[in-house]
Amino acid sequence: MDTRTGLPVVGMVGGGQLARMTHQAAIALGQSLRVLAASPDDAAALVAADVRIGSHTDLAALREFAKGCDAVTFDHEHVPTGHIRALAAEGVKVFPGADAIVFAQDKQRMRERLSELGAPVPRWRPAATADDVAAFAATTGRPVVAKAVRGGYDGRGVWMLDDAQADAELLATGTPLILEERVPLRRELAALVARSPFGQVAAYPVVETVQRDGICVEVLAPAPGITEEMATRAQQLAIDVAHQLGVVGLLAVELFDLGDDLVVNELAMRPHNSGHWTIEGARTSQFEQHLRAVLDYPMGSTALAAPAVVMANVLGGAPGGMSLDERLHHLFAADPGARVHLYGKQVRPGRKIGHVTVLGDDLDEVRARASRAARWLQEGE
Structure with a gap:
């Protein structure tokens, strides 16, 4: 709670444009948005009053950042789930929690869980070898969509595999992958x-x-x-x-x-x-x-x-x-x-x-x- 206003303090890990626009919304509600930015030049750090500089992968920095926050949230999904669990175990209200955000971090976990829930998803499977890709392609046809299990966004971490040579080149990078059928989307x-x-x-x-x-x-x-x-x-x-x-x-x-x-x-x-x-x-x-x-x-x-x-x-x-x-x-x-x-x-x-x-x-x-x-x-x- 901000003692000057009597209103909540929300901490947002990440200092990008999402935190910047969340800060704008917080102003109208009278709330104080605290931002953990990687750099003073981050989009939100340029405008927010309460900015802490630190890494989202540094548990000590996260602990210090969370002190005095009524809730902690994120403008990206890259905070390690172990760190989120540690904060929650220490009484910090962290939203979304580790048990939820892991499904936005890990595409294989997401596909597994959505499949268990009966949600509509493309045909998919994990892949570690050329035989995995070939077997999947035999049932779905080419091209096969390959996705990095973690870290992809804005088109990064997605590949269209047209042939065995493309399969081999991607697998050689060692990137953990899932495969999906290319659906006929409108x-x-x-x-x-x-x-x-x-x-x-x-x-x-x-x-x-x-x-x-x-x-x-x-x-x-x-x-x-x-x-x-x-x-x-x-x-x-x-x-x-x-x-x-x-x-x-x-x-x-x-x-x-x-x-x-x-x-x-x-x-x-x-x-x-x-x-x-x-x-x-x-x-x-x-x-x-x-x-x-x-x-x-x-x-x-x-x-x-x-x-x-x-x-x-x-x-x-x-x-x-x-x-x-x-x-x-x-x-x-x-x-x-x-x-x-x-x-x-x-x-x-x-x-x-x-x-x-x-x-x-x-x-x-x-x-x-x-x-x-x-x-x-x-x-x-």
Whole structure:
């Protein structure tokens, strides 16, 4: 508890853009967000008042960081589960707990558990040898999707294996792998829910996520053309997974839409890129909802603020040209309704440096505006 305000202190391990935007939500609630950042230059460390510098793999640093926090949570899933268990054993309220977050850290554990629960997943198996890959390919056909058991994100840690030579080259790296069939997906969806320790849940409208080169470039809310039955099915699936895994906080369930069926692709247990649109586009942002959940507050409304909401990620462009500040001037003059969030990151080609959200009545118009705004901030034209 912050003695100056009489309101809770939440500690967030990780100092990236998710912590930065969670800090913004905490301000409105009167809460103090403490951030454990790796560097003073991290996105959240540039704006938060209470910043501690340390590594998420250092148990001593985590213990010191947690002192005085009413709850500790994460802006990424890389804290060792042993450290999370140690903190919990010492009385720290850590959300999500180790028994839940392991399923977001370890894809093999996730697939095993989801299969046990009867959740829809692609055909899969662990693989350690060329014979494992060949046997799986014989039943699913090529290409085979290979995923690193731990550590992959934004397209990293995923490979398409077309032949035995590709199998051998990947296996030679020694990376622990699982194999999945390549499903005939129509598009990718995401179902975002929040769950409190009390067990209350709140589900956001199901969204479509548009990927390019393994990176999410757009989120369309609600997912265009989705039937009420499929949207309800996706939301209920996410709620069931949250309950069964004991998730506290935000859970993003990334889904493949196969037309008549849905299968689970990935899980994330934190605020998620597929929910950034909620800052302006929903009555309660995912960041405020995450804070409410970890503090066991009642959940906020997830209703849309407009019939159509589109979030477009801003990626770093080629060096040179007009400054980012100049680009903002031009963008705001051209489209005063575009809402820009920049993360304070150094610009590198292809790096996520911010996002733009546009609201309106017509999805095509809103999508075109969001895409144009993001492109302008990336390219200056």
